[in-house]
Amino acid sequence: MAQELRTVEQPARQVTGNERGAERPVFVPPADIYETGDSIVVLCEMPGVASDAVDITLERRVLTIRGRGADQQYSGYQRVYTEYAAGDYERVFTLSENIDRDRIEASEADGVLHLVLPKAAPAKARRIELKSV
């Protein structure tokens, strides 16, 4: 259904390198994906990403989620203990279902992206009549 475009299962929050050339790490955000009768819901954990810093694209069936985390800098302060790093998030899924892209809803609350992808109505089977010659 929601196949991730990676052959090896990536543990959550793993640094996958950086394409932008900056020193910021890029994390794979942990995600919950479930399906209801009429839609697919994606919950993606991206702490530090403001709602206007999220970039979601759906091309054919490839869903790409990107988030740019806010910088963590306090002037006059020095970091003395670190358990997490500020960085960007990126994850790509392939959906096995057609999505009605006009009705996609995205919201963010408390650093979690909430994406509702309504399934497209199945294409109606067309009956082809044979004309008698």
Added chain:
Amino acid sequence: MPLADFPRLEVDPFLELRRMQSEMNRLFSGFSAAAAREFPPVNIWLGDNSVVVTAELAGVSRDDVEISLQDEVLTLAGARQPRVKQQDAKWHRRERAYGTFSRTIQLPFRVDPDKVQARYQDGILEIELERLEADRPKKIQIRAAGAER
């Protein structure tokens, strides 16, 4: 052909071993880090007379976090509630954890409980604590021996 004419071995026979070793180290370091990871992960920033504690609390709503302070021990406790209400949901991926958490953080000095500020935005909690006035280091002036007379 004399032995000396043989081309020097260009291939390091231990290269593969070393590669395997580093691969194993990488695998196991990731494993132990994941097992030892506490929730929420915190960063601590130190200023002149204040300290900032930031924590990643994605998915925890503001009302579900409880911050308490006792002397120089800060406690973050709360619960992460699942947002899924549908009972008939078919799960494709479940990577996020839910449940209660509690974490204590030892601060580097005693802080003034009346001057604590906490902000919460986009899943990042930021707590700014000021050092207790009585606990601040005092500058001691050295009097010149000759000035006393």
